Amino acid sequence: MRFFLLLLLISFFGCSSDNGTIKIKGSDTEVNLAVLLAEQYYFENSGLLVSVSGGGSGLGIASLLNGNADIANSSRSIKYSELELFENRKIEIDSFVFAQDAIAFVVSEKSSLDSISTETISKILTGEFQNWSSLTGLNMPITIYGRQSNSGTYDYVKEILKINFSPHAMQMNGNAQIIEALKVDASGFGYVSAGYVLDGNSKGLKILPVYHGGSTAISPLDVEAIASGEYFFQRPLFQYYRKVDYQKIKPFLEFEQSKTGAKIIQQSGYYPVDLR
Amino acid sequence: MEKKRIIGLFSGLVLGGSTLIVVLFLGIILWDIFSKGFPSLSWNFVSSFPTNGMTQGGILPAIIGTVLLTFITTLFSVPFGVACAIYLNEYARPNTLTNVIRASIRNLAGVPSIIYGLFGLALFVQALNFGTSILSAGLTLGLLSLPYIITTTEEALKRIPNSLREAALALGVTQFETIKDVVLPKALPGILTGVILTLSRAAGETAPILFTGVAFFINGISASPNQEFMALPYHLYMLSTQHNEIEQVRPLAYATASVLILLVFLLNIIAFYVRFKNRTQD
Amino acid sequence: MNTVKREQIDSLLKFAFKGAGLLTITLLGGIFFMLFANSILFFLNVPPLDFFTGSQWDPENHYSIFPLLVSTFWVALGSMLIAVPLGIFSAAYLSEMAPKKLQIVLKPIIEMLAAIPSVAIGFLGIVLVGPGLAQIFGIQNGLNALNGSILLAVMALPTIVTISEDAINAVPKSHREASLALGANKWETLFKVTIPAAFPGLIAAVMLGLGRALGETMTVLMATGNSAAIPKGFLDSVRTITATIAIEMGEVPYQTTHYYSLFAIAAILFLITLAVNFTGEFFANRLRKFHS
Numbered sequence: 127m128r129f130f131l132l133l134l135l136i137s138f139f140g141c142s143s144d145n146g147t148i149k150i151k152g153s154d155t156e157v158n159l160a161v162l163l164a165e166q167y168y169f170e171n172s173g174l175l176v177s178v179s180g181g182g183s184g185l186g187i188a189s190l191l192n193g194n195a196d197i198a199n200s201s202r203s204i205k206y207s208e209l210e211l212f213e214n215r216k217i218e219i220d221s222f223v224f225a226q227d228a229i230a231f232v233v234s235e236k237s238s239l240d241s242i243s244t245e246t247i248s249k250i251l252t253g254e255f256q257n258w259s260s261l262t263g264l265n266m267p268i269t270i271y272g273r274q275s276n277s278g279t280y281d282y283v284k285e286i287l288k289i290n291f292s293p294h295a296m297q298m299n300g301n302a303q304i305i306e307a308l309k310v311d312a313s314g315f316g317y318v319s320a321g322y323v324l325d326g327n328s329k330g331l332k333i334l335p336v337y338h339g340g341s342t343a344i345s346p347l348d349v350e351a352i353a354s355g356e357y358f359f360q361r362p363l364f365q366y367y368r369k370v371d372y373q374k375i376k377p378f379l380e381f382e383q384s385k386t387g388a389k390i391i392q393q394s395g396y397y398p399v400d401l402r
Numbered sequence: 403m404e405k406k407r408i409i410g411l412f413s414g415l416v417l418g419g420s421t422l423i424v425v426l427f428l429g430i431i432l433w434d435i436f437s438k439g440f441p442s443l444s445w446n447f448v449s450s451f452p453t454n455g456m457t458q459g460g461i462l463p464a465i466i467g468t469v470l471l472t473f474i475t476t477l478f479s480v481p482f483g484v485a486c487a488i489y490l491n492e493y494a495r496p497n498t499l500t501n502v503i504r505a506s507i508r509n510l511a512g513v514p515s516i517i518y519g520l521f522g523l524a525l526f527v528q529a530l531n532f533g534t535s536i537l538s539a540g541l542t543l544g545l546l547s548l549p550y551i552i553t554t555t556e557e558a559l560k561r562i563p564n565s566l567r568e569a570a571l572a573l574g575v576t577q578f579e580t581i582k583d584v585v586l587p588k589a590l591p592g593i594l595t596g597v598i599l600t601l602s603r604a605a606g607e608t609a610p611i612l613f614t615g616v617a618f619f620i621n622g623i624s625a626s627p628n629q630e631f632m633a634l635p636y637h638l639y640m641l642s643t644q645h646n647e648i649e650q651v652r653p654l655a656y657a658t659a660s661v662l663i664l665l666v667f668l669l670n671i672i673a674f675y676v677r678f679k680n681r682t683q684d
Numbered sequence: 685m686n687t688v689k690r691e692q693i694d695s696l697l698k699f700a701f702k703g704a705g706l707l708t709i710t711l712l713g714g715i716f717f718m719l720f721a722n723s724i725l726f727f728l729n730v731p732p733l734d735f736f737t738g739s740q741w742d743p744e745n746h747y748s749i750f751p752l753l754v755s756t757f758w759v760a761l762g763s764m765l766i767a768v769p770l771g772i773f774s775a776a777y778l779s780e781m782a783p784k785k786l787q788i789v790l791k792p793i794i795e796m797l798a799a800i801p802s803v804a805i806g807f808l809g810i811v812l813v814g815p816g817l818a819q820i821f822g823i824q825n826g827l828n829a830l831n832g833s834i835l836l837a838v839m840a841l842p843t844i845v846t847i848s849e850d851a852i853n854a855v856p857k858s859h860r861e862a863s864l865a866l867g868a869n870k871w872e873t874l875f876k877v878t879i880p881a882a883f884p885g886l887i888a889a890v891m892l893g894l895g896r897a898l899g900e901t902m903t904v905l906m907a908t909g910n911s912a913a914i915p916k917g918f919l920d921s922v923r924t925i926t927a928t929i930a931i932e933m934g935e936v937p938y939q940t941t942h943y944y945s946l947f948a949i950a951a952i953l954f955l956i957t958l959a960v961n962f963t964g965e966f967f968a969n970r971l972r973k974f975h976s
Contacts, residue, residue: 147629149534149617158646161619162455168621177617177630180644184935191937194527194534211937269824274910274931275743293740293913296825296921299906302648310815311824322646394455406869413871417781420773421790424845427838428797434812435804482708489705493698503709505965510712512892512961514899516926517950520933521715524722528938545715548708576694606801609901609926613933635803635902642807643906652811659804670799674792 147175148375152186152199153278154300155227155319156363159394160199166390167381174377180300183278190366191215196375198366201227201278201319202285218369224382226397228320228346229279229359231334232305234312238262241335241343244287244358250315251283253292258313270295271304271316282361283317305331320346321396352397363396432663439660442653448661456619456641457650461658463620467536467631468665472605474540474627475547479604480597482544483551490552491559492581504556511549518546519610527614537627539615543604550603554596558589591680595673602669606662608635618644634662719954722947729941735948741912741923743932743942749949751914755829755922756953758915759904760897762833763840767897768890770837771844772879775889778845779852780874798842802902809835809907823919827909830918835903840893847892847968851885852878884967891964899957901926925953 150160157180164176179185186198187208204221212219231247233239239262249255250268258266272295273280279301284291298304301318308314309330323333335343338358344351351357367375381387388398446460453459494500522542532538562585570580586593617630618640641655642648727735730747738748774794778787813834814826855878863873879886909921910931923931929946936943 147624147626149630154644157618157644158455164619164621165453165455175620175622175624175629177620179617179619179630180640181934188935188937189534192528208937211940275935294911296827297910297912297923299643299910300646302646303643306648307825307827310818313824327647406871410869410871413875414781417773417777420770421777421782423770424774424797424841425790425793427841428793428800430812431797431800431805431808431838434808482704485701485704486708489701493701494705507709507712508965509958509961510715512895512899512957513715514901514926514953514957516899516901516929517715517719517954520929520947520950521718523933524718525714545711548712552708576690578694578697579690602799606799606803608801608803609930612930635801638807639803639902639906642810655807655811659807662801663804666799666801667796670796 147177148197148378149177149179149189149195150197150199151179151181151189151195152197153183153201153363154180154273155201155279155321156199156225159225159321159391159396162390162394163378163382163387166386167378170386171377171381176378182274183281184275187366190219190368191217196367196371197378200364200366201361202282203362203364204366219366220369220372222365222367222379223362223399224365224379225363225391225399226352227361227363228352228357228397229283229317229361230320230323230346231336231359232308232316232318232323232328233332233334234308234310234314235330235332236312237332238264239332239334241337244336244338247336248287248289251287251291251295252289253294266313269311269314271298271307271311271314272296273298273301273304273317279317279319283359286359321394323347349397362399435656435659435663438653439656439658442657443660447657451621452619455647456645457647457654461632461634461637461654461661463623464632464634464637464658465661466623467616467620468605468634470625471536471540471543471611471631471633472601474537475543475604476597476601478541478544479547479551479600483548483597484555484593486548487552487555487559488581491556492577492585507549507552511553514609515546515607516609516612518542519612519614521545522610522614533628534613534615534630535628536615536631539611539631539633540627542610542614543607546607546610547600547604550600551597554600555589555593558592558596559585561592562588591676595677595680598669598673598676602666602673605669606635606666608633608639611636634658634665638662719947719951722944723951726941726944726948730945739914741928743936743945747941747945747948749925749952751912752923752925752928752949753952754914755908755912756898756924756926758918758922759829759832759836759908759924760894762829762918763836763897764890764894766833766837767840767844767893771841771889771893772848772886774841775845775848775852776874776879779849780870780878794842794845797838802839802900803906805835805839806903806906809903814907817919821919825909827907827921828919829908829915829922832904832908832922832924833918835907836897836900839900839903840897843896844889844893847889848882848886851882851889854885855881884970888964888967891960891967895957895960895964898960899926899953901930905930925949 160178164178183200183202186200189195190198191211258264274297301322304316304318308316335345336358337343344357352360391398450460450462526532526538526541566584567580570584615630616633616636620632638658641651645651738746739750740746740748741751809831813831817826817831859877859881860873863877904924905927910923910927911921912923915922933946
């Protein structure tokens with residue numbers, strides 16, 4: 127037993143130093159991107175450990191508030207109520223936009239729907255339209271595949287359309303599960319980040335171009351439209367951090383802005399900020 | 403008479419059939435996971451880092467994380483659990499209070515694991531300010547393991563006949579020496595079996611570590627206790643529900659599940675071996 | 685070593701063991717305290733009446749445990765409908781019919797089933813049971829209460845089989861012999877004498893299995909779809925108390941109403957599992973007395 131304790135002391139407290147780690151938490155949309163960045167970062171600068179977790183934007187911001195994260199990834203801007211909590215605890219924070227994202231509305235490729243208006247999207251998501259019959263003529267109930275309430279995507283869609291989701295909407299654990307479900311569900315209707323339906327991932331799916339009011343329908347995969355900010359469901363991806371931690375996380379933020387970083391962002395299906 | 407024979411046959415079929423179904427459950431689980439997991443298993447898989455956004459490469463950090471985590475769990479739960487059992491069985495007077503304590507401990511073994519997670523969050527992450535770290539998670543799993551270790555250790559101690567203790571004490575040996583030289587050596591195999599089985603449970607737990615320190619991905623290995631970590635069961639959860647290229651990583655998820663199950667079975671086989679050896683010696 | 689020194693060591697270590705024992709017990713007792721202290725803080729903000737009678741779990745607006753409670757029991761009930769007959773019949777087969785050699789093979793198999801981590805079972809819910817159910821019932825998605833029930837049944841089975849078997853074995857041989865002597869055949873003896881005599885033990889088995897099903901997190905989190913509406917059938921998606929804690933605990937800022945609410949639902953779950961386990965324990969004790 128004494129031997130074990132000694133081993134513990136040597137192995138743990140011998141090399142314990144908190145400064146060597148950056149904890150990144152938050153948005154499910156951004157998590158894969160953050161993993162890729164962390165991976166590459168390790169090759170170029172192996173001195174600094176980076177641990178990455180997803181779970182949703184709310185989780186990231188809460189973790190930042192609770193002191194369990196150094197960088198909170200968030201696919202929405204911070205809420206007033208959250209800001210208040212930071213103020214109450216006298217924590218000063220700052221943000222950094224590192225990419226742009228577009229939300230894609232997705233159905234099975236078997237659907238005859240070719241484009242969709244924001245108004246129709248609202249009606250489906252609130253549960254007002256429960257059947258496809260009024261949209262495609264097929265008599266089939268609509269199954270909504272959405273995200274859990276801790277997801278930034280969920281909040282974003284809810285806020286921008288000013289709706290409350292139907293309680294029957296499936297709350298999936300992540301973008302990936304939604305795609306998985308939609309591929310086999312001809313009655314499904316879901317929303318995911320455009321980054322998730324790029325290239326090979328959209329097999330079996332149809333990504334609906336969206337129009338708002340009288341505008342023309344725009345696809346979330348249209349790079350130029352995103353760059354000029356024309357797509358209705360597009361948003362900046364934020365990283366929030368405590369001001370006191372800036373020096374610690376600076377090398378990583380700089381890496382994200384570097385050429386290598388921008389390349390990774392682009393390859394992952396997001397739009398680097400400087401495109402605008 | 404004919405009717406009775408038919409009823410007999412039917413009952414036999416129902417009972418035998420039920421047993422067959424239970425066995426089939428295990429068969430299906432193992433067959434599905436192993437047949438799809440083994441093709442992706444390789445030395446490279448268990449010895450390298452995940453690469454390319456966790457769509458390729460191995461699960462080395464998750465294996466190391468699970469081993470370190472279980473190590474912390476052991477360091478915390480085994481000494482305290484065994485000491486607590488020794489206190490209850492050897493020192494404490496058998497009165498109502500002791501019985502209440504014993505009953506509480508037994509029932510704590512039935513408390514849902516996620517509640518231990520909440521407690522770990524409130525105590526280790528917040529109150530003791532360990533943050534989300536492998537230390538907090540290991541201690542949380544340690545708490546979860548304590549009731550099992552205490553109960554199994556006490557059972558092992560109870561099996562030692564009192565005549566042995568009395569004989570030792572009559573020789574003028576102190577109580578501690580009796581415990582150390584007579585009781586513990588005799589009870590060791592029983593205690594060991596319980597400990598290993600408990601640890602195999604702890605190693606496969608996911609819920610208690612969800613918010614006490616586990617991470618999706620870590621880009622290097624560090625043995626620091628205030629580090630976040632990757633763990634096999636959480637890695638499987640993440641690959642099967644959270645990853646963005648779920649189909650591409652399915653084989654990795656299957657292979658991770660295979661490694662996790664093999665690890666747990668290995669621990670169980672060791673425990674059975676200890677128990678078996680002990681039985682044949684008696 | 686002289687006697688004085690040995691006795692000093694002895695009393696010192698007695699003190700140490702007592703200290704370790706009491707510390708452990710205090711820590712475990714801390715779980716009660718933590719749950720209920722935080723629950724009280726929650727009920728200072730949300731009236732208990734709303735909590736128990738409302739119909740919506742929509743954090744920050746409505747905190748009602750009702751849909752979660754219904755979901756939890758719904759899934760657990762389904763799992764018991766599957767696991768209880770299977771478990772008791774298997775136990776009867778193992779103790780009354782199976783040849784000794786088969787018993788030696790079957791028992792470790794059932795213990796192996798208990799050893800499989802819950803996350804692996806949940807994984808199978810996604811890749812195997814879910815798609816299977818979707819095909820059988822012609823529904824689009826297999827992530828629902830039935831999926832959770834099947835998986836929980838698999839997880840509760842080892843407990844139910846093992847304890848039921850002990851209960852059936854504990855029925856004295858004389859009971860069976862008397863029945864056989866009166867002219868009853870093997871089956872009549874089993875169903876009319878042995879199983880009724882083992883009844884308290886079987887209840888213990890079911891209760892402890894139920895306790896496991898109610899408290900399981902990962903399997904239901906992965907396999908049931910997690911929609912917080914009150915389920916109408918087994919093919920509806922459900923969200924249990926455990927899954928709600930797992931989903932929401934990470935996202936809440938500490939020391940807010942939402943944070944306390946999760947402790948409150950955990951406290952309710954704690955009380956439920958405690959009651960179920962105590963009932964099981966009570967009957968298991970009766971079995972033990974019967975045995976000795």
